[in-house]
Amino acid sequence: MILKTRRQFINVMAVASVALAAPSILYAQDTPWAEVGYDRILVANTNGDRLAVRFRTGQRYDASNLQRLNWLWRDWRDGGAQRQIDPLLFGDLALIQTRMSLDFGEPKLILINSGFRTAGRNATIEGAARNSQHVQGRACDFNMVGVSPALVVGYAESYGVHGLGQYSDFTHIDVGPPNRRWTG
Ligand SMILES: [Zn+2]
CATH class of the missing domain: 4.10.910 (30s ribosomal protein s13; domain 2)
Structure with a gap:
């Protein structure tokens, strides 16, 4: 305290x-909040796991906290398989979360409904690219709890995220090749 x-x-x-x-x-x-800011993230997944993590201090990433985020991003629908997630993704999410929390005047929770996917499970998902950024550990599908995806897309666009997919009930962002936009 x-x-x-x-x-x-x-x-x-x-x-x-x-x-x-x-x-x-x-x-x-x-920000005024311990759990939300440019170097930290407040995030949950639809499996019910939740973390508040400071993933970097200045320009230095915190390796153990990145591991905790890798765990949250795991493919819990396929045995909990994990891989290293590109930390640039956490940076993009923290920017979006910080800006939206400041604008709304309260911390906004990121809820991941799909983070890392095993290649095997990805292949079973209709419409998923075989070389999906999810398989490569560079993507997430998420909601900002209590906010429409249409609004989230506007914030993500303003920060120039590399991959941005707009869906009716969630938003996809990734840190793969730049300038990819689509509507699902
Ligand atoms: Zn996606």
């Missing part, structure tokens, strides 16, 4: 000094 208060105080000071020096980089401000 003391640490949290101290961090919030430091955040306020940092934002204040940034505002005086260069208002144009207010982008770098943090």
Whole structure:
């Protein structure tokens, strides 16, 4: 509790000094919440697992926390198989989550309905690309709880995510090759 208060105080000071020096980089401000920000993520999956994880400090990734996210991303529909997830994906999700949480004034939970997929299970999914970014550990299908996917797509687009699939009931993003857009 003391640490949290101290961090919030430091955040306020940092934002204040940034505002005086260069208002144009207010982008770098943090959030009032311990679990949501540019270097951390609040995420659950539809298996019922939930994590709040700081995946990097500055430019350094936290290897053990990346492992925890790999676990959350596992293919729990196929024996819990895991692989290493490209951490750039967590960065993109954190950007979207931070911006939406600030705009809504409350932390918004990311709910993953499909993260990593084994090649075998991917092959059983109608319409899934054989070389799916899900199989390569670079994708997720998700909802921002309480927010329509149409709105989520707008935020993802504003950050220039590489792969962006718009569906009626979820959003796909990935960190594969750039400039791929589709509607499912
Ligand atoms: Zn997908």
